[in-house]
Amino acid sequence: MALSASDLPVVYGLLTNSMSGDERVRKPAETALSQSESRPGFCSCLMEVIISKDLASQDVRLMASVYFKNSISRYWRTRRDSLGISTEEKVHLRQKLVSHLGEENDQIAQMLAVLISKIARFDYPKEWPALFSNLAERLQSADILTSHRIFMILFRTLKELSTKRLTSDQRNYSEISSHFFNYSWHLWQNDVQTILHGFASLLQNYDSNSQQHHVELYLICERWLLCLKIIRQLVISGYPGDSKSMQEVQPVKEVCPILLTAAQSFLPYYASFLNRYPKFWDFVKRACTKLMKVIVSIQGRHPYSFGDVCVLHPVMEFCLSNITDPRSEVAAFENFLIQCMILVKVILECKEYKPSLTGRAMDESRVSLEQMKKNISNAAGNLLASLMPSERIVLLCNILIRRYFVLTAIDLEEWYQNPESFHHEQDMVQWTEKLRPCAEALYIVLFENYSQLLGPVVVSIVEEAMNGCPVSVTEITPGLLLKDAAYGAAAYVYYELSNYLSFKDWFNGALSLELSNDHPNMRIIHRKVALILGQWVSEIKDDIKRPVYCALIKLLQDKDLSVRLAACRSLCLHVxxxxxxxxxxxxxxxxxxxFCFKLVEEVQEFDSKVQILNLISILVGHENEVIPFANQLVQFFQKVWEESTGESLLQIQLLIALRNFVIALDDQSTISYNILLPILHKGIDINSPDELNLLEDSMELWEATISHAPSMVPQLLTFFPCLLEIMERSFDHLQVAVNIIEGYIILGGSDFLRMHASYIAKLLDLIVGNVNDRGLLSVLPVIDTLIQCFPAEVPPTITSTLQKLILICLSGGDDRDPSKTAVRAFSAAILARILVMNTTYLAQLTSDPSLLHMLQNAGVHVEETVLLCLMDVWLDKVDNASSTQRKTYGLALSIILTLRLPQVLDKLDQILRYEPFLSCICFLFFYIYLHPILCPFLDMMNIYLVFAQVL
Structure with missing residues (x-):
């Protein structure tokens, strides 16, 4: 029943109760609201609550907007199972939303913007064609708050619509871009001037500025940021990428230089506002960072338009000068420097700016698309070459190493306070988030582009650092920190630097001496030596591998945790x-x-334990002689598992390590069963809370356990029903499951079949007919193995599956599909094997009325008998069958020949064309004509079964 205005107090009460701290009040309210979501009029009641600023509390209004959003996601589209939201109610809601644009509460305003964007995704342009024109009209007369809210709606809506990928949707988006870009761009430029004028006034009249002026100026700042995001969205999504369309995107050349100018204008206020206007200082920080991010994203989308001299030249000049010679306000602005480095990096590695080495065909009369790309690439490449002369490249390389790679006093203090956290921050942080990793990423790209120029430069910096700070120096001096930075620079570009630096000489000389100095301050160099030994692994020759292994083991017992963890990572690379x-x-x-066992006792952080466990797993997987350490490893795994509760990533790493352990132990894997089997049982339990994270690796562990078990144990037998539960949920792990089934068949034998015959039947019936051809090809060998091992017991158990195989064989339709042909050939071979090994059962199966009914429902017409139809399949698929399958076909046909049916004899010439069939016929001739004289004591089926064993 639909809700109306009279139900508004009830809805309001339910919303209020849904926020109660008393679960007895909250739960019934949440249930009632959930049940009301699909009722007509529910969203209209929520809308009334949202717009009742004076009557409803802010929390209730916000909760109403949340339920409104959820209802739109679920019921705005027409649904068969629910009345949902009627067309009339949708019109009413759209009108209400557009009329309520001046929302004062920030959270509710953001939620309303999301609401409108989600509705626009469904309704624009067919049901809501006037959305953008209405918003543009309201902008003309809007106050600052309302205009801010409208731009919030525009940004959310444009972002939502940009994700639609149909051609018609992209065409609509291009039209929006063409209409809105100019208006947004002019407003943005006007707001820049207003903001800069306001900032100047703030500095000139520090004491006399009114609070109201601050509020209005801040709203303009926020509106400006939203407008910037809209401009980015329009330029990025409103035009096809120019590297594919080869169409110049004019807004790129118009926008980017002005964005750069705006960033330059805002930068001085970063230092000026720091202690005086924290709120505006935060805005300047966000604005400058966002401006650079927008330029980066535009370059990625439209590299050719960006490569024009009016864009690329000022951008590179600005970024390079800020990196190499930053002003005081920029030097302290880490996020801005990071964006400058990112922009230089993406430009240097942009493939569209790499000069083409291929020429143009002599007889080519017109400029092709590829030639246009080459021309633009060559022009951009030449421009970059002019911007990056050798002197500037060498300077940039020196600046990156000598300034940005060097550890600061803050870094050293963090290292001293918590070496473990310091290691992970330096080793695992996203390169775009911190200045030093970003500088390292830029350095690597710079070196890749100019390796011949920079190779000798880096070597000279390394030599200078070693000479300026001998091994005997243990004080933390600028020379020591430069050596640390230089060693890092040498580690990162090992693949090119090996042409200029002999690792053997370096290791036997300076690096070995560094490791012999155990002063606590040498941890700085020791950590970087561990990094070098890991990074240079591919360049280390066999004659010094042993000393390098010993060096890493020595570093693994260093007093500093950061050094030991670095050695742990490098050992992984070597193994x-x-x-x-x-x-x-x-x-x-x-x-x-x-040392690994000791280290895992000392570390506290989750990432450290994962890293150590990874090394142990790799060692177990690559070393054959782990049996002497089996008891220690079992105890270690037990302890780690007990401590890993709730840490899925650590448990996954442990499952991988256990799998490697089982494989390494091979037939002695039973010594691990005390810990292995309980862990395995938890991992394959689909009702476990960690099932989603652990199942894949648990399945692989299960497969390894079965494959390397010397015999079946009762506990492993009890696990098998879990496989049916897993397959009933999904076929994501089908191949591993098939391997597990095969392992159980071979290892468990008749005991397994006796205990789990019904589960096997359900599993095969579930898989066959519900998976694609690739899945069938993985499971058919298991069925074949089952029949070979238990020819009398299995076929009657899996009747339903075998009926499906007959349907596959007789359905046809595989002439142009190799995978379907392979499935039919294999299915036919399985049925042929049953005929040979259990003739009576196949006769019953092929004459079963339920089979004939299934074939009839599937549209398969059987002219004679199913058995004769199978004979046609064996003859038809002989060229697609394997050698073993052809022999099975031949043996099955020899049995059919004993029936002496006219339909069979009519095809005798076809049968005799194939050698496997001919050999079987010779065998049959021997039996029929010579058997009474030579072998009166033999039974014909016994002979067939002996022959079948050869297969």
Whole structure:
């Protein structure tokens, strides 16, 4: 029944109760609201609550907007199972939303903007064609607050519509861009001037500014930011990428230089407002960062238009000068420097700016699309070359290493206070979030582009640093910090620097001496040496691998946790290396395990435990001799599992380590069962709260456990029903499941079949007919194995599955599909095997009325008998069958020949064309004509079964 205005007090009361701290009050209210969502009129009641500023509390209004949003997501589209929201109510709601644009509460205003954007996704332009024109009209006479809210709605709506990918939707978006861009752009430019004028007034009249003036100016600032986001959205999504369309995007050339100018204008206020106007200082920080991010995103979308001299030249000049010689306000503005580095990095690695090395065909009369791309790329490449002369490249490289790579006093204090956290912040942080990782990323791209120029430069910096800070120096001096930075620079570009620097000489000389100095301050260098030993792994020759392994083991027992974790990571790289020398590491394995066990006791952070467990897992997976350490590893795994409750990533790493452990133990894997089987049981339990995260790795562990078990144990047998529950949920892990089933068949034998025959039947019936051809090809070998192992017991158990295989064989339609042909050939071979090994059962199966009914429902017409139809399939698919399958076909046909049916004899010439069939016929001839004289004691089926074993 529909809700009306009279129900408004009830809805208001339910919304109020849904926020109660008393669960006895909250739960019934939430249930009632959930049940009301699909009722007509519910959204209209919520809308009335939202717009009742004076009558309803702010919390209730916000809650109403949340329920409104959820209802739109679920019921705005027409649904068959619910009356939902009628067309009349939708019209009413759209009118109400557009009329309520001056919402004062920020949270509710944001929620209303989201509401309108979601409705626009469904209704624009067919049901709501006047949306943008109405908003534009309201903008003409809006006050500052209302205009801010309108721009909030515009941004949300444009962002929502930009995700629609149909051609018609993109065409509509282009039309919006063409209408709205100019208006938004002019308003944005006007607001820039207003804001800058307001900022100047703030500094000149610090004491006399009224609070009301601050509020209005801040609203203009926020509106300006929204307008900037809209402009970005229009330029990015309103035009096709120019690298594909080859159409110049004029707004790029108009917008980017002015965005750059705006950033330059705002930057001085970053320092001026810091202690005087915190709110406006925060805006300047966000504005400058956002301006640079918009330029980065425009370059990524329209690289060719961005490559014009009026854009690329000022942008690169601005960014490079800020990186190499920043003004005081920029030097302290880390986020802005990061954006400058990101922009230089993406420009340097942009493939559209790489000069083409191919020429143009001599007889080509017109400029092709590819030639246009080459021309633009060459022009942009030449412009970059002029902006990046050798002197500037060398200067930038030096600045990055000598200024941005060097650890600061704050870094050293953080390291001293918490070495573990410092390691992870330096090692795992996203490169776009911190200045030093961003500088390192830019340096790597710079070196890749100009390796021949910079190779000798980096080597000279390394040599200068080593000479300026001998190994005997233990004080934390600028020279020591420069050496740390230089070592880092050498580590990051090992693949190119090896042409200019001999690792063997470096290691045997300076690096080994560095490691011999155990002063606490040397942790700075030791950590970077650990990094070098890991990064240079591919360049390390066999004759020094052993000393390098020993060096890493030594670093693994350093007093500083950050150094030990760095050594742990580098050891992983060495053990995983294709040229890892196992024989040279064998005697170090006990020491390595012991230090890992100790290290995991000392660390506190989750990431550290994952990293150590990863090394242990890799060691177990690459070393054959782990049995001497089996008891220690079992105890270690047990402890880690007990401590990993609620930490899915750590548990996943443990499952991987256990899998490697089981594989390494092979037939002695039973010594791990005390810990392995309980963990495995939890991982494959689909009712476990961690099922979603652990199931994939648990399945692989289960497969490894079955594959390497010397015999079946009762507890493993009890796990099998879990496989049916997993497959009933999804076929995501089908291939692993198939391997597990096959392992149980071979390992469990008749005991397994006796206990779980019904589960096997359900599993196969679930899979066959519900998976694609690739899935069928993975499960058919299991059915074949089952029949070979239990020819008398299995076929009657899996009748439903075999009927589906007959349907597959007789359905046809595989002439042009190799995978369907393979499925039919394999299915036919399975049925042929049953005929050979259990002839009576196949005769019953092919004459079963339920089979004939199923074939009839599927539209398969059987002219004679199903068995003769199968004979046609065997003859038809012989060329698509494997050698073993062809022999099975031949043996099955030899049995059919004993029936002496005219339909069979008519095809005798076709049968005799194939060698496998011919050999079977010879065998049959031997039996029929010579058997009474030579072998009166033999039974024909016994001979067939002996012959079948050969298959």
């Amino acid at each position: 995983e290396d294709a040229n890892f020398l196992q024989r040279e590491f064998a005697d170090l394995l006990p020491i390595c395990f012991n």
